[in-house]
């Protein structure tokens with residue numbers, strides 16, 4: 001459905017993207033992950049046909065996004081990373097304007113989305129918070145039932161409840177066969193929605209992983225408090241990866257395989273247990289540190 005092949009753009013400051021290549025199949029949700037400045041938005045702007053690459057191309061439905069910009073954009077819903085709407089409009093007047101551009105008359109889906117995202121669309125955009133603007137942008141990207149939806153950090157500015165609503169929306173559209181490309185810093189969002197994800201750093205794709213591989217890259221820290229000190233000591237000496245040990249508390253790092261951790265904890269009387277999950281940035285950094293060179 002979406003093909004990105006050798007996409008290269010060098011800005012005059014030496015930054016940009018280099019030989020970015022991946023494909024997204026119909027009905028797939030494809031994540032695009034990487035630290036700030038890695039090249040996610042630049043790649044997405046090329047896919048939208050807003051920028052002419054120095055080399056390579058992107059195509060949707062077999063149509064080159066640059067050459068067939070007008071046709072291709074009819075199939076796409078797009079949420080930009082930085083939303084600059086027409087400040088003079090209200091949310092609803094902006095959405096009506098966008099529907100007009102898309103030649104869309106049926107407003108059922110638009111109204112349904114506004115209801116799901118719970119915001120007052122009559123508010124002037126200049127008075128909207130970042131989260132509210134983000135909601136307007138999400139409605140604009142979804143409301144015309146596009147075949148492909150491209151989202152640049154869709155949940156930045158949304159509270160946890162709305163992030164969940166957004167995830168549900170993506171899953172519903174995915175079930176209906178919509179194809180997604182989504183850049184994100186949120187592991188939960190990627191984990192809950194994506195089939196595969198590309199990791200980009202310094203303008204280059206480092207790797208493309210399926211969601212299970214990605215999950216196995218995630219390290220979790222378990223902070224276990226034992227009923228007595230001796231148990232804590234024995235547990236800490238059991239060969240698991242101990243990050244900290246103080247009195248009755250032992251903090252263990254687990255990556256991928258939980259079996260041994262569960263076996264060991266099962267032997268003792270435990271008073272409490274907390275789990276801390278690594279965020280995406282930490283996973284990238286760990287990954288780059290370990291892998292070093294580009295794969």
Ligand SMILES: Nc1ncnc2c1ncn2[C@@H]1O[C@H](COP(=O)(O)OP(=O)(O)OP(=O)(O)O)[C@@H](O)[C@H]1O
Nearest residue numbers: 011013015016034035036037038039040041042043
């Ligand atoms: N028009 C431009 N002119 C010059 N440099 C640019 C331009 N657009 C982007 N860059 C640079 O290219 C690199 C990639 O930027 P890009 O916005 O694609 O990163 P990103 O992965 O989307 O980051 P973030 O997570 O912060 O949104 C950055 O170093 C950025 O400063």
